[in-house]
Amino acid sequence: MNDDRESILSRVRGALAPLHERAALPDYDTEIAVMRSLIAGRDLAEVFTERIKRVSGLAVADPAALVAHLRAGGWLRGYCDPALWPQLAPHFGPEFKVEVDYDRTRVDDYAFGITRAAGAIAESGTIILNDATTSRRLAALAPWVHVAVVGRGQIFADLPQAVAAIGGDPNVIWCTGPSKTADVEGILIEGVHGPGQQIALLVD
Amino acid sequence: MRSQPIDQFVTTLPADKRASVYQSTKATHEKRTKLLFDEFADPNRLRHLAGEIKQHTLEHLDTYLPAVEAKMKTNGVTVHWAATADAANAAVLAIMRARNATKMVKAKTMVSEEIGLAHFLEQNGCEALETDLGEFIVQIDDDHPSHIVRPIIHKTRREIATSFEREGLGAYNDDPETITRRARQFLRHKYLQADVGLTGANFVSVESGRLVLVTNEGNSRFSLAAPKCHIALVGIEKLVPRDRDLGIFLNLLARSATAQELTVYTEFISGPKSPAQPDGPEEMHVIFVDNGRTEVLASECREILRCIRCGACLNVCPVYRQASGHAYRSVYPGPVGAVLSPLLAGERFPALADLPKASSLCGACNEVCPVNIPIPDLLLRLRNRAKQENVPSPGTPPMGAWALMASQPTAWKAALFGGKVLNYVPAKLIPVPAMQAWSAKRALPEWRGGEFRKWLKNRLQKSPTP
Numbered sequence: 001m002n003d004d005r006e007s008i009l010s011r012v013r014g015a016l017a018p019l020h021e022r023a024a025l026p027d028y029d030t031e032i033a034v035m036r037s038l039i040a041g042r043d044l045a046e047v048f049t050e051r052i053k054r055v056s057g058l059a060v061a062d063p064a065a066l067v068a069h070l071r072a073g074g075w076l077r078g079y080c081d082p083a084l085w086p087q088l089a090p091h092f093g094p095e096f097k098v099e100v101d102y103d104r105t106r107v108d109d110y111a112f113g114i115t116r117a118a119g120a121i122a123e124s125g126t127i128i129l130n131d132a133t134t135s136r137r138l139a140a141l142a143p144w145v146h147v148a149v150v151g152r153g154q155i156f157a158d159l160p161q162a163v164a165a166i167g168g169d170p171n172v173i174w175c176t177g178p179s180k181t182a183d184v185e186g187i188l189i190e191g192v193h194g195p196g197q198q199i200a201l202l203v204d
Numbered sequence: 205m206r207s208q209p210i211d212q213f214v215t216t217l218p219a220d221k222r223a224s225v226y227q228s229t230k231a232t233h234e235k236r237t238k239l240l241f242d243e244f245a246d247p248n249r250l251r252h253l254a255g256e257i258k259q260h261t262l263e264h265l266d267t268y269l270p271a272v273e274a275k276m277k278t279n280g281v282t283v284h285w286a287a288t289a290d291a292a293n294a295a296v297l298a299i300m301r302a303r304n305a306t307k308m309v310k311a312k313t314m315v316s317e318e319i320g321l322a323h324f325l326e327q328n329g330c331e332a333l334e335t336d337l338g339e340f341i342v343q344i345d346d347d348h349p350s351h352i353v354r355p356i357i358h359k360t361r362r363e364i365a366t367s368f369e370r371e372g373l374g375a376y377n378d379d380p381e382t383i384t385r386r387a388r389q390f391l392r393h394k395y396l397q398a399d400v401g402l403t404g405a406n407f408v409s410v411e412s413g414r415l416v417l418v419t420n421e422g423n424s425r426f427s428l429a430a431p432k433c434h435i436a437l438v439g440i441e442k443l444v445p446r447d448r449d450l451g452i453f454l455n456l457l458a459r460s461a462t463a464q465e466l467t468v469y470t471e472f473i474s475g476p477k478s479p480a481q482p483d484g485p486e487e488m489h490v491i492f493v494d495n496g497r498t499e500v501l502a503s504e505c506r507e508i509l510r511c512i513r514c515g516a517c518l519n520v521c522p523v524y525r526q527a528s529g530h531a532y533r534s535v536y537p538g539p540v541g542a543v544l545s546p547l548l549a550g551e552r553f554p555a556l557a558d559l560p561k562a563s564s565l566c567g568a569c570n571e572v573c574p575v576n577i578p579i580p581d582l583l584l585r586l587r588n589r590a591k592q593e594n595v596p597s598p599g600t601p602p603m604g605a606w607a608l609m610a611s612q613p614t615a616w617k618a619a620l621f622g623g624k625v626l627n628y629v630p631a632k633l634i635p636v637p638a639m640q641a642w643s644a645k646r647a648l649p650e651w652r653g654g655e656f657r658k659w660l661k662n663r664l665q666k667s668p669t670p
Contacts, residue, residue, distance in 0.1 A: 005285035008440065008494045013266045015502035022263040026256040030448055033250060033455045035243050055465075104430070104483075107392060124466045137429035137483035141422060142392060159466075160451040166414075166472055170279070171428070171484065174470040179422035182462070183338035183354060184380040185361050186228040192337060192384055193391060194422025194469070 030160035035123055044122040044155040045202055051125030055177030056190060057198040063091040066147060066201050070112060071095070073197070075145050078112035081135040084149055088114065102139045113139035113195075117148035118172070119165070120200060123158040126176040127200055130169040137171075146195040148175070152202055208598070210523070210562040213531040225357055225528040229519040233572070235463030236516060243465075254452050255576030258510035261410075261443050262501065268410045268443050269492070275413030276490055279475040284491040289319035292437060292493045296321060296402070297328055299435055299489050305330070305399030309391075311417070311424035312336040313404025314352065314513055315437040315493050317535045318548070321402075332402070333394050335423035337387050344371050350529030350537065353461045353515040358528050392426070401427030401485065405438045406512065407453055411446040414474045415490070418457065418467035425469050434476070434485035440492050441501075441509040453512065456574035460514035496548040505582045508543045510575040517569035517579060523562050532559060539569035543582045557595040560586035620653040627651050 016022070039047050049059040060066045070076070071093075080088060082100040092098060102110070115135055119128040127148040129140055140146050156162040166172050179194030190196050214222075240247040261268060273283045284299075286292035292315070300308070308325065310316060310332055322343065325332040334343040338355035342348065345367050349355030356364070365378035373386045395401075403424050405415040415436055417424050428434055444453060458464040477484030500509055518524045518538030529537035534545035534556060542563060546556040560583040569579040590597065609615045626634075627650055631643035 004287040004291050004494075007287050008285055008492070008498060009266070009269060011494070011498035012269065012440070012501065015498055015506075016263060016266055019263060023256065023260040025260045025445060026253055028253055028452075030451050032246070032253070033244070033452050038243075055468075102482075104396060107396065126466060126470075131478035131481040131484070134481075137425070137477075137481065141425055141429055159455060160448065163447055163451045166412075166447065170473065170475040170478055171481075172472040173425060174466070176466045176468050176470070179420070179468055181337050181384060181421050183336075183341070183356055184364060184383055185224070186231070186354075186357075187380045189381050189384040192388060192421035192423070193335065193395075193426045 034158040034160060039123055039157050044157060045152045047122040047157075048120050048125060048150075048155050048200070049202075051122060052127075052177070052198075052200060053125070055125045057125060057127075057177045057200065059200040059202055061202050063088055063201065066199065067091045067093070067096075069199070070145065073145070075111035077109060078114065078143060078145070079110045079136075079139045080114040081116055081139075081149075083135070084114060084116060102136045104138055107138070107142040110139070110143040112145035112147060113141075113143040114147040114149065114201075115140045117150045117154070117200070118169070119154040119156060119162070120148075120150045121156050121159060121162045121174065124174075124176055126162070126174045127198065128156075128162065128172065128174055130167075130172045132169050140175075141194050144191060144195060145197040145199065146175075147199045147201055150200045150202055152204055208558050208562065209533070210527055210531045210558065214527050217528065221358055221360070221528065222526060224360070226525045228354070228357060229525050232463050233516070233519040236459055236519070236572070239459045239463055239465065250452060250456060251574055251576045254456055254574055255510055257444060257449050257452070258512075258575050259507065261445055262441060262506060262509050265440065265443070265501070268445065269440060272408060272410045272413055272443060273492075275410070276475075279413050280488070281413070281475050282487070282489045284489060285494075286491050287494045289495050292319045292491055292495065293321055293324040295491050296435055296437070297325065297330070299433070300325075300330055300400055303399060303433055303487075305433065307394075307398045308332045308400045308402055309335050309395050309398040309423075309427045309431065310339075311401070311403040311419060311427050312339050312355075313402070313437055314535060315404055315439050315495070316402065317349065318495055319437075319493070321437070333391075333398075335391055335395070335421075335427060336419070337384060337421060337423075340387060340391065341367060344368075348530065349535075351515060351518055352513050352536065352538070352540075358530065391423075395426045395430040398427075398431045400433045400435055401431040402435045402437065403427060405436050405442050405490075406457065407444050407450060408438060408442050409445075409447045409450060410443050412474060414447070414472045416450060416454070417471045417473065418454070418469065420462070420464075420468045422469050425471060428471070428473070428485060429483045432486050434473075434488045436473075436488070436490045438490055438492055440494055440497050441511075453574075457512055457514055460512075460516040460572065460574040496550055499550065500544070500547045503547060504585055505543060505547055507577050508540065508547065508579075508582055510577050511540050511544065512575055513540075514574055516572040516574065520568045520572045522564065522566065522568070527562070531562075534559075539563065539579045539583075540577075543579060543586060546586060554590075554593070554595040557586070557590040557593075558597065560584075560590070561597070617654075620657075623651040623653040 118133040322332040350358040407416040524538040542559040
């Protein structure tokens with residue numbers, strides 16, 4: 001294996017040695033990759049709500065609206081991050097069965113999973129999760145409905161801003177709408193391995 | 205006239221498949237154009253910039269590779285190097301053996317296709333299950349992907365339903381939603397039982413040592429949420445210098461690949477899971493794979509290593525649209541494949557030397573490329589290489605007669621006059637089979653040979669001094 005390291009690196013050096021001049025790293029403003037006209041001067045929560053809808057996700061402004069949506073879909077069993085449950089529990093009626101421990105041997109028992117987001121991106125309608133904030137990777141992925149609780153103050157305007165804020169967490173994931181595929185004859189199907197419903201609950 | 209291998213393949217393609225590949229590539233291409241040009245003031249500036257960043261990176265791999273290795277080690281990642289396909293396969297197997305692991309779930313990675321990883325692991329008593337829906341179907345059919353981004357663009361829902369029935373995934377049902385739900389149900393339990401999750405990487409930031417992975421289905425996320433060990437196979441060309449560069453590339457990749465603003469899941473991974481996180485890998489390995497890339501880097505076609513595997517050049521290519529992916533007989537089809545496959549083939553170059561010729565050099569691939577690779581120029585360089593190496597080229601029209609004519613002014617003038625005679629001879633009567641085949645569905649334009657000479661002569665007489 002170490003031999004392979006040396007042989008690869010020496011071949012790379014050999015390949016580059018004949019170049020008289022090497023291409024410089026271009027200097028640029030990340031602004032050129034931002035859809036500025038979309039976000040300029042607007043309330044980021046409003047842009048985010050509009051953009052997540054465009055990627056067939058949903059943003060709801062209060063827990064009552066979330067509970068109504070879950071009830072309407074018949075998604076009555078689920079998981080909730082134990083840190084969130086005390087504030088959310090009063091909104092859920094007795095017809096719901098919500099667990100604060102996630103049992104990975106029963107993944108199909110959870111119709112929804114409620115976890116905390118690390119932030120959101122307005123421009124693309126993206127929910128940001130990471131290891132520090134999201135209580136369980138599986139609970140945000142395996143249930144049919146994923147609800148991410150997003151603070152209004154945590155919404156980044158655009159992709160470059162969100163990249164700059166990745167920080168030290170070993171695993172940051174951007175989720176933009178429900179899991180989907182078009183592998184079979186190019187027909188779009190939502191809910192492949194991950195959630196078929198990607199919902200952001202906006203809180204102050 | 206004997207035709208080239210790619211033409212021979214096309215004649216075996218059923219008309220409905222050809223039509224469906226044509227339609228879906230065309231639709232994706234048109235949506236891509238709309239997305240890029242509606243939203244960005246100057247999308248071409250973005251493409252050129254991305255190309256410059258990648259070219260810079262390639263030409264500094266001698267410093268960037270050791271730098272990213274050091275960063276990854278600091279992040280808690282075990283780094284391996286594999287010069288060849290065999291070495292890469294052996295490295296994966298060694299990691300699995302060390303953990304007594306026998307079950308792997310695989311996200312989509314083109315490098316694993318290159319090295320034949322799934323077959324290798326199966327021969328060594330390990331299960332290596334594809335989890336991308338398209339790749340899963342390719343695997344159960346023992347087939348090969350025919351598109352970089354849409355592996356089963358060549359399959360109909362009826363064929364897929366038949367395969368699912370055969371594999372015991374339910375009674376025949378060709379509704380795409382039912383097919384997807386069945387795969388979801390089957391695969392989620394496979395993730396939970398797997399020991400190892402294997403992925404590729406779309407980008408690797410040298411600055412932070414982070415891998416960036418994008419998927420729409422969420423299969424790579426599941427492979428990193430259930431198993432306890434993560435192995436990433438990474439081609440040595442995947443680096444970008446800084447995190448901030450990712451903003452440019454992510455914007456271009458999704459739009460170019462699937463005409464989306466952003467892929468559904470974009471994951472930034474710098475190491476094993478946080479200690480407090482219950483789900484995810486406790487151990488992470490990165491295997492840097494060469495497998496012919498350093499040879500490409502040394503060649504005059506090194507620009508092809510900028511490729512970010514979006515498939516936009518396949519979607520726009522008039523040859524790919526007619527021929528579809530299997531015609532290219534290699535892991536990478538389409539215009540990028542016509543350059544990359546013969547180069548990666550090493551000593552087998554002559555066997556794929558016809559691919560660079562299967563192009564009209566129309567330049568559409570260069571125009572859509574998110575990293576601005578001059579594919580037509582590279583195709584010409586490879587045609588030249590084949591000529592230099594005296595690779596036989598069956599099916600290429602003989603050019604000897606043309607060369608003789610073009611180098612003898614008298615013969616040329618005689619031919620121009622002879623051409624005029626053709627205007628009075630019905631094409632059917634010309635005793636050249638290729639000509640008859642060509643004219644069966646087309647009409648020859650009227651011969652106007654010699655007009656330019658006449659025009660130039662008159663012009664010189666009118667204004668003798670320039």
